[in-house]
Amino acid sequence: MPEQKAVQSEWQRLCSLLTADSRLLEAVTHPASYFDENAETLRARGIHDVGQATPWVICIDWLERNNLLVELAPHESSLELQVDLDSLAIVRGQGVDLSALGTELVPLPDALAWADRLLNAAGLQLLRLEDGRDSYSLVVVWQASADEATQLAEHLGSRARALPRSGTVVFGKQLVVGSIGARIAAFALDLVFLAIVANIGVGVGALINGSTSSEGGVIFTTLGIVGGVYLIGLIVTVGLSGWTPGLLCLGLRIVREDTLMRAGIGRALGRGVLLLPVVFWPWWVLLLVTAVRDKSGRHQGLHDSLSRTMVLNVRRGLDPR
DSSP states (O other): HHHHHHHHHHHHHHHHHHHHOTHHHHHHHHHHHHHHHHHHHHHTTTTGGGGOHHHHHHHHHHHHHOOOOOOOTTTTTHHHHHHHHSHHHHHTTTTTTOOOGGGGBHHHHHHHHHHHHHHHHTTTTEEEEEHHHHHHHHEEEEEHHHHHHHHHHHHTEEEEEEOOOOOETTTTOOOOBBOOHHHHHHHHHHHHHHHHHHHHHHHHHHHHOOOOOOOOOHHHHHHHHHHHHHHHHHHHHHHTOOOHHHHHHEEEEEETTTTOOOOOOOHHHHHHHHGGGGSHHHHHHHHHHHHHHHSSSSSOOOOHHHHHEEEEETTTTTOOO
């Protein structure tokens, strides 16, 4: 009797992690009644008599019937995955943008790894509920409760597992981090472009004001305006596309570290502010040292880690558009 109560308690907890709907617990604790009411759909799962209707099978079937689980065949692609995941209330409620899954038709395993990364950024995680078939029965749960859900399923004699994680391959393509040398070269190129634009601005300003370049007031005013506009432009282009002129020349791109999507204006602004003190050599050294000593393998300097961005070499590897 105590063992039966422990099992019931574990089922109660697992059901609460999968959904707030108490009807799931009712279904798994009364499998015979559920089988009688849903015998036709259960036969499609290969369940032909009540003895095969285990609580785990009932759990999966109930979740699918109530649009809390998506089921995909191994031959289906990223586009089907995007459509099905977008239909889940928890995904819509968190405003997760899964549109990247539909940009390229790739095999389901690769698409699942990419979808999980996108969901993780919103505090969610994909779990595969295994029932002995080749199809993928997928639920989305809160990332904080995913480990507990997999452990409970194992205690109950079933299996719910997180998807294999790979930080180097997405959509079947290698993820190549920008080298420190290439990033320094890109930064130097950006300074060269800034100097060129500033000199052009000074010349144009002098002509407009009928002044010569020896007049310091014209020079400093023009440099301030041109430099400010140029830096604002860099923040906008980094936020919306991940490029600066130097990065573009060397095939590098700045992306969010969690989803590999565009950084956004907020992160780009934070990253830009952290780069401004680079004119003071101790700060430059600090950024360089933190990038060299980064144990994640992403070569993230302090400005990267605080803004939660990373730099990819999209010429040699994946270009997440």
